[in-house]
Amino acid sequence: MAVSAQRLKLQGIVKDYPGCRANDGVDLTVGAGEIHALLGENGAGKSTLMKIIYGVVQPDAGRIVWNGHPVTVENPARARQLGIGMVFQHFSLFETLTVAENIALGLPADEVRDRGALEQRIREVSEHYGMALDPRRFVSTLSMGERQRVEIVRCLVQESTLLILDEPTSVLTPQEVATLFKTLRKLARDGCSILFISHKLEEVRSLCDQATVLRQGRVSGHCQPKDLSASDIARLMVGDDTPIATQVSAAQPGDTLLQVQELSWQTGDPFGTSLKNIGFSLRAGEIVGIAGVAGNGQEELLKVLSGEITLKGEAIRFTGEAIDRLPPGARRARGLAVVPEERLGRGAVPVMSLADNALLTAAGQGLVRRGVIRRQRVREFARDVISRFGVRCSGEQSSASSLSGGNLQKYILGREACQSPRLLVASHPTWGVDVGSAVAIHQALVKLRDEGAAILLISEDLDELYQLCHRMGAICNGRLSPLAPASELSINQLGQWMAGNFEVEELADAAA
Amino acid sequence: MLQLERRPEASTTLRWLSPLLALALTVATGFLLFLGMGKDPIQALTFFFITPISDLTGLAELGLKTAPLLLCAAGLTVCFRARIWNIGAEGHFLIGAVAASAVAVSVGDAGGFLVLPAVLLAGIAGGMAWASIAAFLKTHLNCNEILTTIMLNYIALNLLLYAVHGPLKDPYGFGFPQSVMFADAALLPALINGTRLHIGLAFGLLAAVAVWVLFARSFIGYQLNVVGEDHRAAAFAGFSARRLTWFALLVGGATAGLAGAAEVTGPIGQLVPQVSPGYGYTAIIVVFLGRMHALGIIAASALLALTFIGGEMLQIAMNMPKAVTAMFQGMLLFYLLTCDAFIHYRIRFRRPLPAGLSQPAAPAGQEL
Known part of the structure; x- marks a missing residue:
């Protein structure tokens, strides 16, 4: 040239x-x-x-x-x-x-x-x-x-x-x-x-x-x-020493764990998204994916499911029980775990140690007795997560902010997985994560699925969704498309759904 | 060119060194200031920092002033750790004093072991009641606690003035705005006989220990820390900000209310308008100087108590204005906040980058 x-x-x-x-x-x-x-x-x-x-x-x-x-x-x-x-x-x-x-x-x-x-x-x-x-x-x-x-x-x-x-x-x-x-x-x-x-x-x-x-x-x-x-x-x-992709076996779905029907929620935030008539179901042992362009209600849906936002009706049934009114702690006690999109500053407190961050959601695992923290158990729990999920850090006393994005994400996901949840809602779990960690996170999700947990995966990464999900749909402007088996869903169709071109009535047909 | 540059990690050394640095700078500035006023700076600093604590009586007086500061600071630590900026310790203190006095006056000369606990509990309840106003406004109407607690301080002061001019006024007090002297049963026992030091100091030390236990061992202390560090993580975990706000403000009200009660039942023995020389405000400096840590606030309380006594000493011995105390407290806070900046930042000397960067051969300036 x-x-x-x-x-x-x-x-x-x-x-x-x-x-x-x-x-x-x-x-x-x-x-x-x-x-x-x-x-x-x-x-x-x-x-x-x-x-x-x-x-x-x-x-x-x-x-x-x-x-x-x-x-x-x-x-x-x-x-x-x-x-x-x-x-x-x-x-x-x-x-x-x-x-x-x-x-x-x-x-x-x-x-x-x-x-x-x-x-x-x-x-x-x-x-x-x-x-x-x-x-x-x-x-x-x-x-x-x-x-x-x-x-x-x-x-x-x-x-x-x-x-x-x-x-x-x-x-x-x-x-x-x-x-x-x-x-x-x-x-x-x-x-x-x-x-x-x-x-x-x-x-x-x-x-x-x-x-x-x-x-x-x-x-x-x-x-x-x-x-x-x-x-x-x-x-x-x-480089040569990192696995690039994970092999995913077929899902063996079991009983319905989560049933969401006619879920609507009006946001008070001028730049937020209201949820409109959302309905889907999730079975044990399957991964369901929700695609969508950022800012179309993913964050709101996550909060409604986690209990950060509580509702009045009976739109969300978890193992048959309506959990709309329950705060996050009560939902967690029933086996509903959440991995939020933001790692630092929501999923973990940046200045606190990994051990202290374990307490954020795992206090119910015998780490606190009568309001007193059992430090020894907290450290053991944190060390267990670190070793089982290959978190690279100098120990359970490292601060969360000292970890790379991928390692912190492995720790946060591990913290939830070690509590044997029945349902895990994960939002953008590999966003901004190095390839090696992303593979480890995918493997952890599949393992959890194979142990019988239901997983709801909210992601913008279509490759990730197609690779992991059994069924998937898309969210657009607070409305959720029907869900279809990933193997039968063309990328064109999914793209149409991401752009909001779907009839919500289809859902009723699909569920029937 | 000097530049402030963010440190990759906050400096732990400076976190603890900063208060000492601030103290050194305060003393140095005080030295120059006394020099400028035409006073002997060595003598003045000796009167301010050394003379007050050179005998047992002096030390007892120091303990006497340390007690209310430490009690107020312990409660404020609980609030500040959760980033609830409660500026209302002064108000809680005053209402605590009024409530305790109301009980002490109404009991009159009746004796018994229960009088003192009742008086102290009234003080605690008064402080908590006052704090609960700010807590309600914050949790239900989303009012900023800094503003509400400051405004409530002024209302509390006026309630105190009303009490000593009205319902609690000594009818045989020649019209002075003060209550009757309390009966012995309503007075705190002395800690060291022959001095004015009372067991209020023990309350303060116990409160500091309680704060230490709260944050080192308890789950609620952990939750307060999380809310303070990262309210979004707290919301995600499901820690109720509303419940924690109530807890922190009520603890703040209780300890400051107890401090107020201990002041009227201790050295003063009656309710007077000038029951507090600003303990509730000074306690804010104590908490920051003491790094929101139990041991730290004990040391800082003693230091700030010394500024009260040292200021009085300078008034008497060297004919200096009363403002010396406030000035030293102000300088201490000013320098502390300045030094604290270097926990997260450092100064770097940097030459401006030459054009064409580090390639001297490049024909600089020959741009499009």
């Missing part, structure tokens, strides 16, 4: 954070009009690298060459001035403003005086790339996919020639992903370079021309993803 066609070249980028080296001599070259994947596990240094490119943090060593000239990207404003645009995983949009107003915020003052011209430009750019957007709509009324379009159009209106996308597909339905890819290919043809950060290998293989793989802060390989299989790329990401 000719030097002039190199849009971005990083040489020997080093970034140290207290206690760890996030980037260690990273080289990366992105050509003009190239779709380049940046691959790596969580914690491999992808986020740090793109923050360096976008000027959010400064590297400790190394140099950045932009269109053949060495540059210093002091801050994101400088990055945008150079033509570098970024779409973060968590959108930075004001929900109470319109699309045009949000885009105007990132532009120089003299370009936004003429609001009509700006709206015209937004329309042109968005239509040209097949991302129809009404500039006057309020962001709060947009779906996640539409919000992402706003972010991308914002970069294009700023005339970016390098677009960085951080895990852009994690908030999209499969159909929306296909539309996004069309847009990105068209952008690339028009000469815009794209840096695509992901850990979803099939997407990378279908979209990207080149890939750079990071492992523990270093480049572990460059490749052309179309020429390699997904498992070859996975090997580059995790």
